[in-house]
Amino acid sequence: MIRKMYLAVMALGVLSVSCSDDDDAPVNPVSNLTIDIPNLEALGDDYVYEGWIIVDGNPVSTGTFSDVTFPKSFPVLESQLQSATTFVLSIEPSVDSDPAPADTKILAGDFSGDSAVVNSNLVADFSTVAGKFILATPTDMDDTNEASGVWFLDNEAAPAVAGLELPVLSDGWVYEGWAVIDGTPISTGTFTDPSMADSNAATSPYKGDAGNGPGYPGEDYLQNAPDGFTFPTDLRGQTIVLSVEPSPDNSPSPFTLKPLLHTIAIDAETHSTITMGAGPTQSLTGTVNR
Template sequence: MIKKMFLAVMVVSALVSCTTGNIGNPSSNLTLRLSGLEPLGDDFVYEGWLIVNGAPVSTGVFSSVDFPQTFSVKPSTLHRATKFVLSIEPANDVDPAPSMTKILVGDFTGNVASVSSNGVVGDFSNASGKYILATPTNGGDTDELSGIWYLDLSSGTPEVGLDLPVLDGGWKYEGWVVIDGVPVSTGTFSDIADFDDNAMTSPFKGDMGDGPAFPGEDFLQNAPSGLSFPLDLRGYATVISVEPYPDNSPAPFTLKPLLHIIPENADDHVTIPMEDGPLADLTGTVVR
C-alpha cells in the first residue's frame, strides 16, 4: 500500500513539474506577410510589436524583407494582443519602447491583423505636386535647367507647390532627381512652405544665396562621383519620397507618393505638375 501511494505521488509530481515547465516557457507562432518593404541602412532594423493591455511587447527584430517570416511568442501574450505595430529602430537600440518611426499598424480581428502604413505614416491618396526648373542660387540667367524647385509659379509669384500631409516626428519628406540611374537628393523637409533642411549647407547650390523658401535644389557644382554639374535635368525622373528619420540610406525609401519624368521640352520657370508615385501605401497581414 505504501509503495502504491509513493508511486502515485511520483506520477502526480512529474505531471505538475511538466505542466509548470510548459507554463513557464510557452511559445506560439506569429507570421508576418508584408509587401513593399525595402532593406534599411546598415544602422537600422525593423521591429515588430504586439499591443497587450495598451503596452508594447516586442516580437523581435529583422533586416531581411523576404516574407513570410515567423516569430515565436508566448501564447498568453499572443492571444491577448489587440494590435500589431511595425517600427524602424536603431540596430543597437537600448530603448525598450518602440521608436517614433512606426511604419505599419493594424488591429487583430480573430487571428489576423490587416496592417497598413496609411494612417500611421500618412494618407497620400490626395497627394499632388508641382515644380519648376530654375537656378536661383547662381544669381543669373545661366544653367536654368539645372535646378528644380517644388513650387507653383503659375500666378507669377512663388506659391506652395506640394500638397502633402503633415508627418509625425519619425518621418521626413525628401526630394530626388534620378540621374542616369543615380538618385541625387534635393534635401529633406518637413514643411512644404519653407526651406529644406540643407538649404544653407547644400554642396550643389550656387554661391548667390539659398534660393526661395521652398524645397528644392540647384545642381551647379560638386557633383557626386560619376556625374557632372551643371546639367540639363530634362528627361530625368524627379521623386518625392517619405523617409525614416533618422536615416542613413543613400537611396529613396520605399514610400514614394509623387513622381514625374521631367519633359524633354520643358522650359525653365514654367510650372509642371507631378503624377502619382509608384508606392504610397504599404500593406500586409499578420497571423497568430
C-alpha cells in the same frame, strides 16, 4: 516490513512520474506570430524593423528583423498573443537601449479574430497629394544651366507659391525630394513644411554661391558632384521623386513610401511649372496572423 517497503517504493514511483509530467509541460507556452508585408524595403545598416503587440494598452515586442523577405514568423507568449488587440511595426536603432517603441511607426492594424490587416495610414494619408516644380538654378548668376536645378514651387501666377500639397506627417517622419539622374537618386533635401525651405538650404554642397534659393524645397546641382557625375547637369529626361523618410535615416536611397513622381520631358522648358503624378507607393499594406 517487506510490504511496507514495497508500498513506499510504489508511492515514490508515482510521485516521480507526476513530477516528470509537470516538468514536461511548458510553463509559458508560445505561439507563432506571422507577418506578411509585400513591398517593404530594407533600411540603412544602423536600423531594424521591430514588431509590437498591444496587450492591455501596453506594447510588447515580438522581435526585430532587417531582412524583408516574407512571410516571417516570431515566437510570442501565447497568453499575450491571444490578448493582443493591435499590431504595430516600428523602425528602431539596431543598438537600442530604449525598451519602448520609437516614434517612427510605419504600420498598424487591429486584430479581428486571429488576423490583422495593417497599413501605413498612421504615417499620413497620401491619397490626395499633388505636386508641381520648376527647372531653374536660382543659386548662381549663370543663365545657361537652368535645367540643372529643381524647385518645388508653382510660378504660374505671381507671386510663386508652394508647389506641393502634402499632409502633415506623424512624428518620426520627413519628406525628401530626389533627382534620379541616370538611375542614381541624389537628394534635394529633407523638409516637413512644403511652404518653407528644406533643411539643407544653406548648407547644400551642390548649390551655387549666389544665395540659398527661394524659400521652398529644392536643389541646384551646380558643383561638388558625387563620383561618376558632372555638375551642372541637365535634368530633362530624368525623374523627380518625392519620398517619405524615417528620421533619423542613414540610407542613401529613397524609402519605400514614394507618393509623387514625374519623369521630365526631354523638351521641358525651364522656369515653367511641371505637374507631378502619383508615385509608385502611396501606401503599404500587409497581414499579421496569430
